[in-house]
Amino acid sequence: MPELPEVETIRRDLSPGIVGRSIIAITGSRNWPNAQLRRARGEKVVDLRRRGKYLLAGLGTHELVIHLGMSGRLLLADGVPPVRHVRTVFELSDGKLLVFVDRRRFGVLQVVHAGDYRAFPTLLAMGPEPLSRDFQLAAFAAALESGTGAIKARLLNQRLIAGLGNIYVDEALHRARIHPTATRVDRRAATRLHHAIRHILQYAISRRGTTFSLFRDGLLREGDFARFLRVFGREGQPCIRCRATIAKTQVGGRGTHFCPRCQAPQRSS
DNA sequence: CACGCCTCCTGTGCGC
DNA sequence: TGCGCACAGGAGGCGT
Numbered sequence: 142m143p144e145l146p147e148v149e150t151i152r153r154d155l156s157p158g159i160v161g162r163s164i165i166a167i168t169g170s171r172n173w174p175n176a177q178l179r180r181a182r183g184e185k186v187v188d189l190r191r192r193g194k195y196l197l198a199g200l201g202t203h204e205l206v207i208h209l210g211m212s213g214r215l216l217l218a219d220g221v222p223p224v225r226h227v228r229t230v231f232e233l234s235d236g237k238l239l240v241f242v243d244r245r246r247f248g249v250l251q252v253v254h255a256g257d258y259r260a261f262p263t264l265l266a267m268g269p270e271p272l273s274r275d276f277q278l279a280a281f282a283a284a285l286e287s288g289t290g291a292i293k294a295r296l297l298n299q300r301l302i303a304g305l306g307n308i309y310v311d312e313a314l315h316r317a318r319i320h321p322t323a324t325r326v327d328r329r330a331a332t333r334l335h336h337a338i339r340h341i342l343q344y345a346i347s348r349r350g351t352t353f354s355l356f357r358d359g360l361l362r363e364g365d366f367a368r369f370l371r372v373f374g375r376e377g378q379p380c381i382r383c384r385a386t387i388a389k390t391q392v393g394g395r396g397t398h399f400c401p402r403c404q405a406p407q408r409s410s
Numbered sequence: 411c412a413c414g415c416c417t418c419c420t421g422t423g424c425g426c
Numbered sequence: 427t428g429c430g431c432a433c434a435g436g437a438g439g440c441g442t
Contacts, residue, residue, distance in 0.1 A: 144435070194436080211436055212420080226420085245419045247436060263437065290413065298412095299437085307435055351435085373435090394415075396434080 143209040145271070145304030146345035148194050150364060151215055155239075156189045158217045159198070162233040169229040178229070180252045181205055193267050193303035204255045206264070210247025214361065216240045268302045271338050276302065282331035293321040294393040302338065308351055308373045311398045313337045315372045320406040321392045321399050344369065372398040 143151070163185045167178060184200035191197070196215075198205040207215070216222060218238050221230060229250055231239040241250060251260060258264040269275035284301055285292070295301050296310045305313070314321055316337035319330050326334065345351065349364030367374075371381045376389035376398055385402035 147435090208436080210419095211434070243419095244421070245434085245436095247418070249437095261438095294413080297436090309435095393413090395436095 143194055143213065144306035144309050144350075145191075145194060145342055146309070146348075146366065147350035147364065148191055148196060148209065148304070149346050150349045151209075152189055152191045152196055154362070155215060155217060158237060159186050159233065159239060160189055162186055162235055162237070164200075164231050165234055166232040167229065168232075177252050178250060181231070192264060192270070193299055194306065195261070195264055199255065200252070202255055203252050204257075206249070206251045206253055206258070206261060207241075208249040208261075210243065210245065210249065212245040213241065213243040213248030216242065216361065263299050266300050268300050270303050271305070271342055276335070276339070278332060278335045281335050282326075282328050285326040285331045285334075286328070289324060291322045291324065291392055292319060292326055293395075293397060297393065297395070304342070305338070307395050307397075308370070309338075309341055309345065311373045312341050312371060315398075315400060315404060316341060318403050320404045321390075321397045323406060372400060374398065 163183065164181050165183075167182055169178075180203055181200055184203060186205075187199040187201060189196065189198050194208060196207040196209075198207065209215070216239075218240055219236075221227060221238065222240060222242070224242055226242050226244045227240060228243050228246070228248070229241040233239060241248070253260060269277070281302070285295075288295055293310055293314065296305050296313070297307070299305075311321070313334060314337075317330060317333040319326060319334060323330075345364070345366045348366040348369065349362065351366040351370065352363040372387050375387045378387055379385070380387055380400040380403060383400065383402045385400055387398055388401050390397050390399075
């Protein structure tokens with residue numbers, strides 16, 4: 142689930158309830174909490190930031206790094222919720238519980254020294270935040286022009302730009318009329334893509350992100366951006382823009398949705 | 411260094 | 427209905 146808009150929504154929801162509280166106790170299953178995670182005990186949460194799809198909770202000299210993976214969720218509750226796959230529970234100084242639930246266990250919780258991301262190579266090499274001034278068209282266009290490999294793969298690897306996942310890459314490429322496997326993207330296409338990425342992410346945040354049925358359990362306020370998806374999950378249905386049939390293929394091993402007419406390869410190369 | 415492939419884990423939905 | 431398999435929104439590690 143969680144790409145930039147979903148993680149940002151979680152950050153905004155959780156911030157008022159956890160910043161300023163101290164972590165009184167940590168409990169978990171299997172080897173969690175591990176020794177690293179135990180270092181958070183007794184620490185006060187001084188802020189909650191987001192970098193790409195990562196959440197970073199400042200704990201003074203330390204930092205709690207959270208990645209939700211494919212299926213992770215964070216809930217603030219009065220008691221342990223009656224759901225499966227509860228992995229870790231942080232008891233806060235005001236009596237609330239911060240609960241990490243993760244069915245597929247791809248999520249990561251780790252305490253590091255503040256700013257020391259050596260254990261997270263993706264975080265170390267993370268590209269600019271797309272909604273910040275650091276996301277400059279000139280640098281973006283130059284990188285796209287000189288690059289090799291499918292544009293979709295390059296947008297997914299977090300080095301060119303932070304926070305995009307499979308859904309929003311497909312949506313942004315459709316909006317910018319660029320084929321997912323295009324390798325050369327000229328300046329005009331790069332300009333469209335730069336704008337499309339920012340537009341889609343801002344719009345998705347305003348809708349609290351995209352929610353899939355898998356995650357509905359009544360414990361979270363759901364996003365409804367799924368209503369506005371134009372290609373993702375719409376294979377076989379008509380393109381909103383040109384009525385051609387949306388196709389689904391594989392690019393870099395990921396399910397890839399696009400319109401074969403408005404995203405014809407020659408339009409972007 | 412960059413790319414493609416495989417892996418981690420659990421559940422779901424589909425075809426037979 | 428039952429079974430087996432492909433696939434699922436991420437990213438790290440490995441070999442090439």
